[in-house]
Amino acid sequence: MHSLFSQPLPTYTQLLAALEQACNEFRDSLDTRRVSNPNVCLEARTLGDQPAGFEAFSQIFNDEIAPQLSASNGGRYWGFVTGGANPVATYADWLVTLYNQNVSKGGDSVASQVERQAIKWLTELFELPAMFEGVMTTGATAANVLGAMTARQEAGLRQGIDVAKVGCKDLDCTVFAATPHASMVKALGLAGLGQETWVQIAREPGTEAMDTRDLARKLSECYSPGKIVIASAATVTGTDYDDLVLVAQLCRQHKAWLHVDGAFGIFERLLTGPNGKTQGIELADSITLDCHKWLNVPYDCGVFLTRHPHTLFATCNVDAPYLANSEEAFPFMSLGIENSRRFRALPVWATLLAYGKQGIKAQIQRNVTQAATLANWIDASPAYELVKACELNVVVFSASAAHAHDTEALLAQLNESGQVFMTPGRWQGSPVIRCAFSNWRTEQRDVELAISELSRLAN
Ligand SMILES: Cc1ncc(COP(=O)(O)O)c(C=O)c1O
Numbered sequence: 001m002h003s004l005f006s007q008p009l010p011t012y013t014q015l016l017a018a019l020e021q022a023c024n025e026f027r028d029s030l031d032t033r034r035v036s037n038p039n040v041c042l043e044a045r046t047l048g049d050q051p052a053g054f055e056a057f058s059q060i061f062n063d064e065i066a067p068q069l070s071a072s073n074g075g076r077y078w079g080f081v082t083g084g085a086n087p088v089a090t091y092a093d094w095l096v097t098l099y100n101q102n103v104s105k106g107g108d109s110v111a112s113q114v115e116r117q118a119i120k121w122l123t124e125l126f127e128l129p130a131m132f133e134g135v136m137t138t139g140a141t142a143a144n145v146l147g148a149m150t151a152r153q154e155a156g157l158r159q160g161i162d163v164a165k166v167g168c169k170d171l172d173c174t175v176f177a178a179t180p181h182a183s184m185v186k187a188l189g190l191a192g193l194g195q196e197t198w199v200q201i202a203r204e205p206g207t208e209a210m211d212t213r214d215l216a217r218k219l220s221e222c223y224s225p226g227k228i229v230i231a232s233a234a235t236v237t238g239t240d241y242d243d244l245v246l247v248a249q250l251c252r253q254h255k256a257w258l259h260v261d262g263a264f265g266i267f268e269r270l271l272t273g274p275n276g277k278t279q280g281i282e283l284a285d286s287i288t289l290d291c292h293k294w295l296n297v298p299y300d301c302g303v304f305l306t307r308h309p310h311t312l313f314a315t316c317n318v319d320a321p322y323l324a325n326s327e328e329a330f331p332f333m334s335l336g337i338e339n340s341r342r343f344r345a346l347p348v349w350a351t352l353l354a355y356g357k358q359g360i361k362a363q364i365q366r367n368v369t370q371a372a373t374l375a376n377w378i379d380a381s382p383a384y385e386l387v388k389a390c391e392l393n394v395v396v397f398s399a400s401a402a403h404a405h406d407t408e409a410l411l412a413q414l415n416e417s418g419q420v421f422m423t424p425g426r427w428q429g430s431p432v433i434r435c436a437f438s439n440w441r442t443e444q445r446d447v448e449l450a451i452s453e454l455s456r457l458a459n
Contacts, residue, residue, distance in 0.1 A: 151259055201218060407433060408424065419450070
């Protein structure tokens with residue numbers, strides 16, 4: 001038997017037996033385990049001098065760590081926008097680890113081609129122009145960082161500045177947004193464009209969507225040679241969509257880069273087609289989407305798409321002698337943040353192949369129907385207030401004023417029950433509860449369970 005650090009290695013037979021046991025325990029406990037564990041404790045241990053071995057790890061994981069993990073991969077975790085890992089993608093992800101490819105520059109395996117094909121399939125799934133190319137990222141945040149940096153590169157080129165090469169000391173660039181996701185604001189900071197210096201565009205009354213008249217006005221008044229507009233499809237609380245056709249027209253007129261954060265909202269396109277709420281996203285310069293949300297692949301998997309791959313390449317190009325001789329025009333390590341990259345495309349490729357457009361669409365529709373069921377019940381309940389009509393997969397509600405409950409306390413009690421998990425938000429300045437349906441495992445009976453918990457708390 002081979003040995004590593006003088007420790008006998010577990011065999012694949014042992015590993016697979018342990019994995020099978022873990023899978024069975026996970027499956028059997030998913031329905032009954034607490035959905036979230038707020039009070040957790042990991043025993044304080046010092047790093048041992050001698051090897052403790054696989055058995056020790058396996059035992060501690062089973063006894064101490066696994067029971068304290070959340071059921072975020074289950075059907076009643078509705079915080080943030082959380083997808084589950086679908087079975088085919090889970091298996092593909094195991095293979096990713098088994099083969100442990102580094103998808104950085106091609107030339108040694110087919111993995112880069114799988115990623116390119118998966119990206120092409122995503123453009124086909126969402127009926128985007130074939131000219132969109134891109135890269136898989138750790139998540140939507142990283143895709144938004146690429147959006148900010150590629151837009152900044154383009155703004156620089158308009159001013160004769162190659163920002164990637166000489167920095168942005170002399171760059172004159174203005175960013176416009178109405179309701180950017182917090183990760184987009186973070187991305188603007190990382191790109192040196194400023195978390196607090198973007199121009200706030202007004203919102204359409206009662207929504208988080210961009211007021212395009214205000215955008216038109218503010219673009220006209222702006223004399224920066226570099227302009228970037230950040231649009232949403234959709235916002236994380238209100239699921240509001242900017243009017244992307246109008247926004248794109250304005251961007252073209254004012255020579256502004258249009259980045260659309262469609263992390264989960266782009267999936268709406270599967271329901272209403274390219275002329276629905278996402279209409280105009282196909283005109284964007286760059287798009288963020290997230291496969292570990294509504295495509296239900298394991299973390300971590302976002303996607304950055306752009307119709308300007310040369311600009312992305314100029315932004316991220318990495319040049320070192322030992323990295324040379326790629327067979328590809330745009331190797332992935334020159335299209336993204338990391339050099340070394342996980343083969344995260346495989347679970348996406350597998351999901352698209354195994355479930356197909358219709359299977360994925362059916363799953364999106366199921367979640368939308370589940371959200372509508374909960375929203376309708378809340379709307380009819382005197383104890384709760386549906387603060388906004390539910391048009392997609394997010395239900396936004398609060399304790400009703402008449403019922404004198406405190407919304408934040410109510411959320412704490414709800415999550416304390418361990419039956420469901422929801423997260424807080426703010427709507428028009430007031431605290432709300434957000435409940436986002438994006439997991440393939442969610443069943444109608446899970447929604448009914450949430451309704452009975454909410455009824456119990458109301459009483
Ligand atoms: C619209 C939007 N953009 C970006 C993000 C950030 O995604 P991630 O956590 O995958 O980086 C989210 C997460 O909920 C989101 O809803």
